[in-house]
Amino acid sequence: MTDATDKPQFIIVMGVSGSGKTTVAKGIAQAMGCAFAEGDDFHSRANVDKMAAGMPLTDEDRWPWLRSIGEWIDGHEAAGKSAVITCSALRRVYRDLLREGRPGVKFCHVDVSQEVLEARLRARKGHYMPASLLPSQLATLEPLQPDEPGVVVHAHGAPADVLREALEALHLPTEAAAKD
Structure with a gap:
């Protein structure tokens, strides 16, 4: 997908752990016909170990992670290719860093009630992020502001409905959502 100036576009699907970022991002990438990356894969081993031990990340932990996501975007931009990536992007300063020098970046904040998040995290298996870190993520979250792209x-509802809502909000074709 490109805009009217034919420049690559980058959708960062953001939100707290358990919000459904990966499901939505994969669907958006399919609709755009572009690359997808899981932002969690860019964390250092130290960050993963820290979260797995139930300790929240600090800004100092997050900066290198965010920079590596930005570098991934830069590589796709240099190749002229649009892409979709997940990233919690909890604070505005994190989003500002991800947008810096990258005019093609847009965010899709997947917002979910705390009750639903808690239930999802309790049921999730095989992820290093324990449910005990949800309160710290919610406390850190600064919602997307009107002046942010x-x-x-x-x-709310089935994953296909959420994807359809995201595609419509981003002005992308919704045919991909109908397949799910």
């Missing part, structure tokens, strides 16, 4: 999707 992006949309907020209130994730």
